[in-house]
Amino acid sequence: MIGRRRFLKRFLILASFIAASISAFITLPSMLRRSERTIEEKIIALPKPPPISMSVEDAIQKRRSIREYKHPIDLIRLSQLLLNSFKKVGEGYGLLTAALNEVDVYLSVGEEKVVGVPAGVYLYLRDEHALKVHREGNYLQELSSAALNQPWVEEACFNIVLFANLREDSRLREGVVELPHLCAGVLGEKVYLAAVGLGLACVVIGAFYEDRVKAIFEVDSAKTPLYIISVGDLV
Ligand SMILES: Cc1cc2nc3c(=O)[nH]c(=O)nc-3n(C[C@H](O)[C@H](O)[C@H](O)COP(=O)(O)O)c2cc1C
Numbered sequence: 001m002i003g004r005r006r007f008l009k010r011f012l013i014l015a016s017f018i019a020a021s022i023s024a025f026i027t028l029p030s031m032l033r034r035s036e037r038t039i040e041e042k043i044i045a046l047p048k049p050p051p052i053s054m055s056v057e058d059a060i061q062k063r064r065s066i067r068e069y070k071h072p073i074d075l076i077r078l079s080q081l082l083l084n085s086f087k088k089v090g091e092g093y094g095l096l097t098a099a100l101n102e103v104d105v106y107l108s109v110g111e112e113k114v115v116g117v118p119a120g121v122y123l124y125l126r127d128e129h130a131l132k133v134h135r136e137g138n139y140l141q142e143l144s145s146a147a148l149n150q151p152w153v154e155e156a157c158f159n160i161v162l163f164a165n166l167r168e169d170s171r172l173r174e175g176v177v178e179l180p181h182l183c184a185g186v187l188g189e190k191v192y193l194a195a196v197g198l199g200l201a202c203v204v205i206g207a208f209y210e211d212r213v214k215a216i217f218e219v220d221s222a223k224t225p226l227y228i229i230s231v232g233d234l235v
Pocket of ligand 1: 203204208
């Protein structure tokens with residue numbers, strides 16, 4: 001009698017194991033498809049941006065630091081601003097070429113501040129011209145607090161934050177002046193010129209607590225934030 005019960009118990013365990021394996025085998029492809037979809041969904045492809053019509057000369061004359069913004073802004077202008085400011089550079093920048101291309105460009109987008117882009121932290125994929133979701137949620141208030149409570153950081157539609165590796169052994173370091181800081185200056189000014197041409201407003205922010213900005217962006221610990229650039233629509 002005991003032997004039969006044991007036999008039955010073992011038979012049931014074996015049967016449930018076989019059933020679980022079959023069901024896993026059947027559902028595995030759809031689970032894989034679902035995870036592929038999740039990865040796809042975490043990339044926001046940016047529209048092909050039309051060229052900016054304003055001449056560089058006009059943009060240089062008109063550029064100003066602006067700290068008051070309207071929102072939301074449209075995806076086309078976000079796309080134009082990012083491509084014109086951060087497209088990887090080829091020859092012609094001398095020593096800065098590699099360093100310019102290695103700067104990481106992150107965005108912190110506010111709630112309902114950019115049409116088609118949910119609030120979150122994004123990495124701008126400079127080669128693919130797309131946004132990769134890094135963290136979901138609105139961090140503009142936290143970022144403003146990390147930038148000594150400068151209100152325009154929170155008021156902006158989004159903030160661009162440039163990060164680079166400043167470590168001693170980094171090949172980006174060159175003599176006394178750290179190349180990434182020069183690169184931040186170059187890229188920041190490109191944002192200003194593109195923003196003027198697109199009817200957007202921006203200001204670069206150099207006053208912030210590095211560690212608090214790093215904590216918000218959850219970047220690789222070797223990376224240092226160089227600049228915050230607050231951007232919004234012109235009032
Ligand atoms: C390295 C650097 C850091 C800056 N940091 C801040 C900042 O933390 N907050 C701010 O409101 N403006 C900041 N600015 C913007 C300057 O205040 C602004 O460029 C300057 O007043 C000249 O005005 P303009 O850009 O309209 O010509 C910074 C500018 C530079 C170049």
